[in-house]
Amino acid sequence: MKSTPAPLDGVVVLETPLFHDERGYFRELHHAQKFSAAGLEMTFVQDNLSRSRRGVVRGLHYQIEQPQGKLVTALTGTIFDVAVDLRRSSPTFGQWFGVELSESNGRSIYIPPGFAHGFYVLSDTADVLYKCTALYAPQFERTVLWNDLALGITWPLGDRPTIVSGKDQAGAPLAQAETFR
Structure with missing residues (x-):
């Protein structure tokens, strides 16, 4: 396994080899x-799986209490995955990092507690696995507006239409979002 720290403290891109043979491939996601x-x-306590189609944006989600660390992997398809630092005490508060994760590139990303997370689907469909360090607590879930100009995320949208849930469209801009110390 190769680990590469991202420019945001605690965020790490992981690359695990794919072992191919005539049957298909094998990949170790977590060891x-x-x-x-x-x-x-x-310690991971919950696994989540989402399937999304091309053009879907999910996020930017986080839990203000019981914050979750997430190990994110695209099991099928390709996504552009984003972490946003919401720790006010961090020198990178309000900054983002994005990386392409796909079934074929062997990459995952670990996003520690204190960050918002989201992704954009680049392939026809994508199945995304999130291993979480805390249980989902809907009463503490918050959303930062995915296209907030203050964040300046360079989403690879091209000329494709985006599909965003009502909840995600109603996310708070960073200036109004609940954040971490």
Whole structure:
């Protein structure tokens, strides 16, 4: 496993090899000892799976209490995955990092607690696995507006229409969002 720190403290891009043969491929998504050796020690307590079609934007989600760390992997398809630092005490508060995750590139991203997370689907469909370090708590869920100009996220939308849920369209701009200390 190769781990590459992102410019936002705590965010790490992970690359695990795909072992191909005549049957298909094998990929190890999480290995506690290898993660520990890379300085990533966490316990996952919930796995979530979403399927989305081309043009879907999901996010930018976070939990203000019971914040979740997330290991995000595109099991099928391709997504542009984004983390936004919501820790006011961080020198990178309000900054974002994005990376393409796909079935074929062997990348995952670990996003620690204190960040908002979202993605945009580039392929016809994408199945995305999120391993979470805290349980989902809907009463603490918050959404930052995915296209807030203050964030300046460069989403690779092209001329494709975007599909965004009503909840995500109603997200708070960063200036009004509840954030972490």
